[in-house]
Amino acid sequence: MRRLPLFLSAIFFALITQGQQRQTYTVLSVPGVAAYTHIDTTGASILPSGRFCTPAGQTITLTHDPFGMAVSPDGATTVTIHDGVFTIINNSTLANIRVPSYDGSIRSPLSGSSFLGVAFLPDSKTVYLSGGDNGAVIGYDLTTLQRIDSLSLNGHNPSDTVDYEDSFTSDLLYNADNNELLVLDRGNFRLVRIDLATKKITASIPTGRQPFGLAISPDHKIVFEANVGMYDYPLLPDITPANYNNKVIPFHPYGDNTPESKNGYTFNGRKIPGVGDPLAPEAMSVYAIDLATNTITDRYKPGHQIGQMVEGAEVVGGASPNSLAVGSNFAYVTNATNDNISVIDYRNHRIAATIPIHVDPVIDRYRGLLPFGLTLSKDEKTLYVALLGFNAIAVIDLPTGKTTGLIPTGWGPTRVLLSRDEKHLYVISCRGYGAGPNGGQHFVRPIQGTYIGDIQLGTYQKIVTPDSTQLALYTRQAIANTFAKTSVTDDGRNPLPPLQHIRKSPIEYIVYITKENRTYDEVLGQMPTGKGDSTLARFGIDVNLIAKDKTLVHMNIAPNHLKVARQFTYSDNYYCDSDASIHGHHWMLGVIPNEWVEANSSVDKTAKIFSKASGRRFPGSTGSMDPEDYAERGGLWEALDRSHISFYNFGEANETAHVREEWMDTATGASHAVMVPMQKALWPRTSHNYAGFNTNIPDQFRMEQFESEFTKMWLDGKHKMPRLITMQVPNDHTARPRPADGYPFIHSYVADNDIAVGRILHFLSRTPYWKKMLVIITEDDPQGGVDHIDAHRSILMMAGPYVKRGYTSHVHANFGSILKTIYTIFDVPYVNQYDATATLLQDFFTDKPDFRPYDLIFPSTEVFDPQVAMKRYNKTIDWRKIEKGPEMDDEKEQRKEHYQQQKQGLN
Structure with a gap:
């Protein structure tokens, strides 16, 4: 047999091998993978997540973030409650009145805050509303549009001697048997009974922590309340208003669910109190209260419990039981974190069953439905559940415990109620159709304003209760709105495999950088290869700055951002799922904000x-995740920990709602007086020498911290760089101008941030790790800016040897896409439905690596002078050292290794 020439044999073998490597896989993706976000109220809107939005029935828009709803006893009227606003809706015509009106002709009875609670009296014209932060209950006449009552929860009552203060009104309901209001006070963890005849408080009954949801049995004898709180967070025992600034500690005191968090410990001679057991009866529970005796008869712990093994993973987050519906024998509670319903047999004082909510076998193993409000049919056979995370109402057949179908809603449904005759469903969604554009040449400013939280209206739907045929159609639509199955052919070359565990990626290290509050157009709108509006690019290059006493022309604000976008790969079709930082840091770190985060983020509140x-x-929640916010399986940190992937954190997760953030808080950016745990997996892997969010601290100071610690641990030290580094450089958030500190314009903060981004890439690309590195740069939210496509559109850039050079991606991307990239490269299982169904960003990558480093450039010094910003720290930046970069190799060590290898015959 004749043999092929050697070079032809090699080619033939390569072709065979390549053919063998080409395999087709089925992956999940959002349906809007090739589309830009837009609103189409007559068809399908495309949300920032890439999901479609097609609300069923008749739909109108409302003020943003409705989280409470009640229907009048006569069925004619619905009232929805927002923060400081409520809407009166005619259920026949869907005509509606906003209180207060935009033109000021209808004044608000509220004092700028309201939260969850709205209840009708039997006359169908009088409603009582939760006053939220001011601790009041407000009575209002819907016919005269006038306030008729204001009842404070503060003070004392005959049933006890406690003088209550700083109450915070949560959910409430009317109890006709006693002509009374039952009101939850989340400030003092109690249920308050108010006699409407005397306008007096008749009882205060202790509840669990952060009472949230309220319902009453049909016979009006037992009231049930759901507690979303995990801990009663303690103050440091030796701290007072007088010594506060000297006694705060510069870090979270411990990881959650550890011996230290349970029992406390001693630090530098000071007692650091613990928060106790996360399984305490008061934590994430449902209480049953006998109204005849004002006593707690039962404390239930619904849902999956922390430490339990569920589907092969340990539960790390509480169930977050939040809303209730009560029948003649059973009470039903939604467990947001677990995607299930607990059935409480309250006559026999036990949890009788758990009903999992199933939507499709392909994604049922992932969490992310986030069941919130629910309602029960009169025959007690059907439960309707608002799925905050799935944009649908789940219909559950109670005799079988099966999910019989889904009804499409707006983005983020919060409440669902049945009409009196049960012919219609009424549904509210907190984000409706999404935001749409909030700036640009052809943009017309709407009456509610252009801030992302204002322009993004909620929705109210009136839906004919579907029969089985219509429900089947709705179900198919709801699933098609959410994800699609896509075939991907893999030739073995792309550094981002289509699925985990197929093959090893050449990328071994990822640096995940988050910044704060910017949209695409205001930073990258000048990029000619992207879909931008250059007139909005106030933080670009060659821009003019006009201040009260100074005008600067042809200034470069963010030249590194534009250079990175040109040199590597960026997206012009990337969106933050979040509106603000409270949501953003949850989303970007793999935790879908639950009902507590969503509702609490929308209300004015005072620490x-x-x-x-x-x-x-x-x-309540801020940019960090608190124990109330944890998902069942956690997020990014817990996923990496389970898979034994090393990671380290600079700056994330060190902020709570009560911290001090001053210029001297450089250890972590914040100082704490109230003891709140950090995630257990994260606490030992977080730097205590890197300032997180705190715009009083220059990003240049953070860079000094980062470069020093990186060099000490992973260049000069004995350990390799962790597989994942997360870091926060937040000063593009901007703040008021501080000329004396080097920030004469708000643009100065962005310029500071731009240098930091350039420094990070300049530094990293001169380390030995660069050859196997991916750097991901994004924003946690877009709330500070404007964009002509959508207020959620933001910045996504990737850099590294295996990222395409000079490439613009037009494929849809969001936080789920980033996490899917990280999980896939590291062979880590997805955590939730948003990860699993996100767009696969293979188009960002190349199999032909380019190892050239990145070279830092500088914004205009008239806008930002780093030396001035560092003056108060008595630090001078050594730019020659920075431009040189870290020492790549030690010459003596390299010489020694060279000769050692020769001796061993390795050269």
């Missing part, structure tokens, strides 16, 4: 850490 009302020490 009062020295108050007797312990709920005021924890007013």
